Every structure is written in C-alpha cells, then in structure tokens.
Amino acid sequence: GAVVSQHPSWVICKSGTSVKIECRSLDFQATTMFWYRQFPKQSLMLMATSNEGSKATYEQGVEKDKFLINHASLTLSTLTVTSAHPEDSSFYICSASPLTGELFFGEGSRLTVL
Amino acid sequence: AQTVTQSQPEMSVQEAETVTLSCTYDTSESNYYLFWYKQPPSRQMILVIRQEAYKQQNATENRFSVNFQKAAKSFSLKISDSQLGDTAMYFCAFMKLVGYSSASKIIFGSGTRLSIRP
Numbered sequence: 001g002a003v004v005s006q007h008p009s010w011v012i013c014k015s016g017t018s019v020k021i022e023c024r025s026l027d028f029q030a031t032t033m034f035w036y037r038q039f040p041k042q043s044l045m046l047m048a049t050s051n052e053g054s055k056a057t058y059e060q061g062v063e064k065d066k067f068l069i070n071h072a073s074l075t076l077s078t079l080t081v082t083s084a085h086p087e088d089s090s091f092y093i094c095s096a097s098p099l100t101g102e103l104f105f106g107e108g109s110r111l112t113v114l
Numbered sequence: 115a116q117t118v119t120q121s122q123p124e125m126s127v128q129e130a131e132t133v134t135l136s137c138t139y140d141t142s143e144s145n146y147y148l149f150w151y152k153q154p155p156s157r158q159m160i161l162v163i164r165q166e167a168y169k170q171q172n173a174t175e176n177r178f179s180v181n182f183q184k185a186a187k188s189f190s191l192k193i194s195d196s197q198l199g200d201t202a203m204y205f206c207a208f209m210k211l212v213g214y215s216s217a218s219k220i221i222f223g224s225g226t227r228l229s230i231r232p
Binding site for chain 1 (some may be wrong): 161
C-alpha cells in the first residue's frame with residue numbers, strides 16, 4: 001500500500017527557535033497533502049491543506065505566519081513551526097492521497113518546546 | 115460545514131465479545147466517504163474500514179463491519195470477536211468527494227477509546 005513518511009518522529013527544541021517537519025509520499029505523487037495537529041487524548045484537528053506549487057490553505061484559527069507550509073514537489077511537503085513556544089508542543093501528523101477516497105498518514109512528529 | 119460526532123468517549127469489553135461504536139455526521143453533500151480509523155498507542159493512524167456513500171451495502175472487513183444509515187446520517191462500527199490488539203482510539207471520519215483524482219480533507223470525530231479486557 002501507499003506509504004507516507006514523516007521526519008523527524010520526535011524533536012525537542014528551545015523556545016524561540018524554528019522547527020521543520022517533513023512529509024513525504026514514498027510511492028505516489030501527491031498534489032495535495034494535509035497537516036493535522038493532535039493534543040493528548042484528543043482528536044486530529046486539520047491545520048492546513050498543502051498544495052503543490054501554490055499557497056497552502058489554512059483552517060480558521062491557524063496562524064499562517066506561525067505554521068509555514070511549503071509544498072515544493074509532488075512528493076514533499078514541509079511544516080515549519082516558527083519561533084516555537086511551549087504551547088506549540090503537540091503531535092503533528094501529515095497525510096496524503098494517491099486517489100480520492102484514500103488517505104494515508106505519516107507516523108507523526110512529536111514536538112516538545114522547552 | 116461537515117461535522118462528525120462520536121458520543122462514546124470510552125468503552126470497555128471482554129475479549130471475544132462484540133462491541134459497537136457509534137458515529138453520526140452532518141453534511142449537505144450527497145457524495146462522500148466515511149471511514150473508521152484506529153490509532154493504537156504508537157499513534158499511527160490505521161484505516162479500519164471505508165464506506166462510499168453511494169453504496170447501499172454495508173462495508174465489511176473481516177471482523178469489522180459498519181451499519182451505514184444514510185438518511186439518518188449514522189455510521190456505526192461493529193467489532194466481532196474482539197481481540198486484545200483491538201485496544202486503541204477509534205475515530206470516525208468524513209471525506210467529501212471532489213473528484214476521482216483530487217484529494218479532499220478528512221474531518222474527524224472526537225474519538226472513542228476502546229479497551230479490550232483479557
């Protein structure tokens with residue numbers, strides 16, 4: 001089956017620094033990828049839709065200057081958490097779809113901001 | 115806007131029993147997909163079962179089956195002969211159909227934490 005890979009799986013950073021998380025579709029091309037955020041014991045909340053070659057579409061309430069998304073190729077989307085603060089600590093998950101009706105998820109990235 | 119509601123935050127059953135997880139949704143769309151995803155402690159999202167809204171027949175995958183009631187906007191998951199490995203968070207999810215080659219975002223319910231007791 002289709003595989004989506006995220007890197008890093010776990011990152012710790014100091015407050016004020018920026019962190020980049022990569023999401024790759026390994027065996028298919030994805031013009032669209034999705035970024036979710038999950039707090040402990042809660043559901044996945046859609047943050048933004050990443051569109052290859054164009055600007056990302058952010059959900060209401062998500063700061064686009066805080067969470068920068070770049071989708072430079074058909075197999076790679078990146079999420080950069082800029083000037084990270086402890087409240088940005090969370091589990092971030094990406095997903096991508098080879099065809100409509102199918103969605104595959106990355107392994108997730110746990111961000112801890114000290 | 116679409117919403118997905120899971121009214122059971124937690125459930126616990128004995129191994130080998132049958133358990134049903136509830137899900138309701140709200141949408142004005144006529145073409146869409148519904149999913150059940152499982153998230154074990156590893157936090158990897160695993161697709162359990164998928165239902166296309168245009169299909170009247172309920173989807174089945176081995177021990178997992180759904181009861182899809184389109185008019186009532188209900189989509190419950192039944193797990194038969196439950197196993198210890200079924201212990202996980204289960205999320206009901208909705209995806210609007212936008213085209214064969216286009217991807218659409220998934221909206222998740224709040225989840226049900228299922229525990230299978232030995």
